[in-house]
Amino acid sequence: MTTEVTHRSVETNGIRMHVAEAGTGPLVLLCHGFPELWYSWRHQLKALAEAGFRAVAPDMRGYGGTDAPEAIDQYTLFHMLGDMVGLLDALDAEQSVIAGHDWGATVAWHAAQLRPDRFRAVIALSVPFRARGPARPTTVMPQTGDEMWYQLYFQEPGVAEAEYDHNVRTSFRIGRINVSGDAPPRPQPFGMVPLLGGLFARIPAVPPLLPAWLTEEVVDSYTAEFTRTGFRGGLNWYRNIDRNWELLAPFDGLKVSVPALYIAGDRDPVIEFPGMDRHIADMPRFVPQLRRTIILPGCGHITQEERAGEVSAAMIDFLRGLATERAA
């Protein structure tokens, strides 16, 4: 018998949100990143259900079967957090654990930071908790005359959309391998986009072989959905980085007070981003209930797909530990 993943839409924070869900028991929300879908959590939905949890993975705002508002300012972190609080309300749940990967990790960390009464624990994959810095983020992102940090490259509406739309399959076939633990040696520094040629300038002419965690079927699924929706919704998240920094001013210095788990691959380019080593080292100070930091050897950025079994096991172990703590 396999655990069935079911689908439905709910109303949250003024949008229709598509969710995939499995299992019954304590609720665990699963927030995907860029450019991803509920589908990025397909392995965890089943594993969590079988372990006695109710797992719910939405298509986040701007993605897949969820609404994608037109205006860029509808994609602030506060809109995302509002979506997650509204999702709990729609699911009639007082509390949940919230997990996130990539951009979804940022949502999960801040959900736990701002609403510890609703989000009783947090699991983050790839992206650590980052305390708000003193400077407007885009002003300190690297750029040279020839290259630009990808998050800066994403700022101008329409530019990255056009490149992604012409390379949808490449994004999910080669693009995902390139940020995984199975990537060929990367150009240094990773994350810089050549202004001449753009996002796909450095894609190898001969596609690499598919690693075990990525099948043609998976590539097809992502490709079909993003061919239908485009990338604008997800890119709009990046276009609020400075606005998020402004809006988070009231929360300067506020700690994440709930139990937390952080998992990343040692070949994840995110952990080599400028300043990330400091954020990871500082985490126990800002996340005093950080239970564990798990660094997976050989794993890249696509944490929960590259190492589905290990990630699911670590999540379940953490979740069961919470139950034990509460019973104690």
Add this chain to the structure above:
Amino acid sequence: MTTEVTHRSVETNGIRMHLAEAGSGPLVVLCHGFPESWYSWRHQLPALAEAGFHGVAPDMRGYGRTERPEAIDQYTLLHLVGDMVGLLDALGAEQAVIAGHDWGAPVAWHAALLRPDRFRGVIGLSVPYRPRGQVRPTTVMPQTEDAVFYQLYFQTPGVAEAELERDVHRAIRAVLCAVSGDAPREGSVGAAGTVGMVRRKGGLLDGMATSAVLPRWLTEADVDFYVGEFARAGFRGGLNWYRNIDRNWELMAPFSAARVSVPALYIAGDRDLVVAFPGMDKLIPNLANFVPQLRGTIMLPGCGHWTQQERAGEVNAAMIDFLRRL
């Protein structure tokens, strides 16, 4: 001997902020409303100082000698609460009690809601804590064929600025007098059924009687102080707060149904037009549902909108009593 009020500027949340302060002891931050100034707390600063507290009254973002960013979206509630958190940091204070009047009250309530670790108590004057509603606020503000709620009148950039800046002295005098507890109600901005309504073919000041005699709590020198501030800084900064009402509603979605968890005090006049706004009759008696540590609701008989100026002595006593019990 009188307690001296001193002035300085600090850097907070990316802007220079002017503040007036007095005393030493536990910090009490005093947030003024529209269209006002640190000066609206002139009676509280010495009283708090003499009672053993450090009273700090800033010119809020957009006002007086504090910076006023150009863009409207720089005036969200999160910017304003960010200013107050940064103010504590600039003062080297781990915690404060925060008090607010009029628009300063939502700042104070939300500071307490969002950062109970920094704001250990909250005092709201005139405006109670309002839990986030189901709908975008401007869509449910009263409007008729002939008139709109003043907050709608304030939405279009430039319109209210032009009206209020045409004759700053007349505007300040009219606003301060019209919603004071001593003002006649008939035919005024506070009249039953027309509370806060502005005629479409007119302006905010049209319904406001211009009395030659000032109410007892207000002197010509007081009027002159406000006039000087607004003649120099204009009204745009303060009006921009209203232009973020819908944006604030969006941004506060993560906090829907959240409660203000720290000890709180609410004070208003029974002749304050704010307590006659739609929905307030249901909210004020039930405030403890949303503010479970509400220590008291004080309704001052005969007092209008300018709570801490109209009834300086009673407001001071109530604040100090609340502060001492914390």
